[in-house]
Amino acid sequence: MTNFSARLPGLKAALPEWWPILLGLMVLYVPTFYGLFNGLWATEEQAHGPIIFTLAIWLIYRLWPSMMDKSAGKPSSAFGWVALVIALLLYMIGRSQQVHMFEIGSLIWMLAAILLIKRGSSALKVVWFPLFFMLFMIPLPGTLVIMLTMPMKMAVSYVTEQILYWANYPIARSGVILQIGQFQLLVADACAGLQTLLTLESLGLFYLNVVRHTSAFRNVTLAILIIPISFTANVIRVMTLTLITYYFGDKAGQGFLHGFAGMVLFLSALILILAIDTLLRYIVKVRTAKAAS
Amino acid sequence: MKKPIVISLVMGMLMVLSSALTIVITPTLKDPEQQKKLDLQAIVPVEFGEWKVDLAARSLMVSADVTGFIDKIYNQELNRTYINKHGERVMLAIAYGRDQSTDLHVHRPEICYATGGFDIGKMTKAFVDTTIGQIPVMHLVAKQGIRNEPITYWIRVGDSLTRGWFEQKLAAFRYGITGQIPDGLLFRISTISNDEKDSYRIQQTFLTSLLQAVKSEDRHWLVGQMH
Numbered sequence: 442m443t444n445f446s447a448r449l450p451g452l453k454a455a456l457p458e459w460w461p462i463l464l465g466l467m468v469l470y471v472p473t474f475y476g477l478f479n480g481l482w483a484t485e486e487q488a489h490g491p492i493i494f495t496l497a498i499w500l501i502y503r504l505w506p507s508m509m510d511k512s513a514g515k516p517s518s519a520f521g522w523v524a525l526v527i528a529l530l531l532y533m534i535g536r537s538q539q540v541h542m543f544e545i546g547s548l549i550w551m552l553a554a555i556l557l558i559k560r561g562s563s564a565l566k567v568v569w570f571p572l573f574f575m576l577f578m579i580p581l582p583g584t585l586v587i588m589l590t591m592p593m594k595m596a597v598s599y600v601t602e603q604i605l606y607w608a609n610y611p612i613a614r615s616g617v618i619l620q621i622g623q624f625q626l627l628v629a630d631a632c633a634g635l636q637t638l639l640t641l642e643s644l645g646l647f648y649l650n651v652v653r654h655t656s657a658f659r660n661v662t663l664a665i666l667i668i669p670i671s672f673t674a675n676v677i678r679v680m681t682l683t684l685i686t687y688y689f690g691d692k693a694g695q696g697f698l699h700g701f702a703g704m705v706l707f708l709s710a711l712i713l714i715l716a717i718d719t720l721l722r723y724i725v726k727v728r729t730a731k732a733a734s
Numbered sequence: 735m736k737k738p739i740v741i742s743l744v745m746g747m748l749m750v751l752s753s754a755l756t757i758v759i760t761p762t763l764k765d766p767e768q769q770k771k772l773d774l775q776a777i778v779p780v781e782f783g784e785w786k787v788d789l790a791a792r793s794l795m796v797s798a799d800v801t802g803f804i805d806k807i808y809n810q811e812l813n814r815t816y817i818n819k820h821g822e823r824v825m826l827a828i829a830y831g832r833d834q835s836t837d838l839h840v841h842r843p844e845i846c847y848a849t850g851g852f853d854i855g856k857m858t859k860a861f862v863d864t865t866i867g868q869i870p871v872m873h874l875v876a877k878q879g880i881r882n883e884p885i886t887y888w889i890r891v892g893d894s895l896t897r898g899w900f901e902q903k904l905a906a907f908r909y910g911i912t913g914q915i916p917d918g919l920l921f922r923i924s925t926i927s928n929d930e931k932d933s934y935r936i937q938q939t940f941l942t943s944l945l946q947a948v949k950s951e952d953r954h955w956l957v958g959q960m961h
Binding site: 469 | 736738739741742743745746747748749750752753755756759760761845848849850851852853878879899907910911
């Protein structure tokens, strides 16, 4: 961290101007994050929250000097005060009524407001990605999760059934219950893959942002393809679990092999992403070669 | 003082003020001492009218992770199957939660049954006439394989009886803005039968004699104060 100690004198010089804002942020958000780490973020479904938060902070830290450079001497933006009011209202409603979406979402408005007021709109242009990235740490409202989870579970169960049936396994399905041999499996909420999708999508975007591919075609295509990739990986996981249960019994399916199936999920997602990325790179290369000739 | 510092001070002050205001408007539990007195097993009689608990009925097996989840959101539950002299069986489930703020609210049967692998058929809001008044309920039919299960339920939030997502949210929000966290209770009865009309008729007679049999001072736990 040589880079950090080089920045220290600059930090000291900035302190008189920034301490009231830092204090305000601490007063507002230390309780929020204390609650998150002891509640929502401690659960399996929201385990990606702290990862995204850490990555976003790291991205902001990395972009800070160039943001200060580019925004030096630029006028402050009046819209910042509007954003500040929105942030504070969201915070107050969200925190008092336990609407996590508002409470955590207010942080994004708040950071944008601070940048707009203190450094103007050019500052926001530099750090837009980390702020956008933070959207992924906002928990979706429970009702929306339930609405999305059910059809996704149905789809995963349906595809699993079709593929295994086609492979001549004795499988039948009623709703989200799979019957294979003498075993009955209930496709649980976690198997719907909504959280997997969000985690993969956010980490995919992070990867694309850090690597900075020049081809917009490749970036956008990969970001969109992560959706079917995560679905496929999920089907592979459910299929693995179904087959483990079929061959090794109920205990194996619920025991340590359940964790193994989770690894299968991420490995297959990773392999699929890398394969498609390689393919996209090849397509881009062919296209640029054609354009050149 | 330099202008940027003044701006920072104003922003910091606004933040601290908002934080203080948030603490003031955060709702607190409504009447926590009173709520500890509930004993569901005691207030719902095991025998009333022509109904009595069917000890032969096997209670449903619930997997361990579901049990953990249920223990987290409900402070008390009651699951019984009643039978009358015609051999008609009604399954009764009551779940009580002290804290109805968003995270821990009582879960609607249309969600629980769907998660448990049932297909949820038509859902209709209705009113059931009982001797203590009209009760707003939701009728829905859950289906799994050959098992067809017509259900009647309501969810009490504080003192209002709600059906479905919107009414439940609205009631909790109404309490929230007045600075209270209401308690809540799911009351659900169901029968396993292909004849839905007949099922709802049986459920109505069951409900009427049950509410009549519960002591009037205990009734508010099930249907709220207004009845």
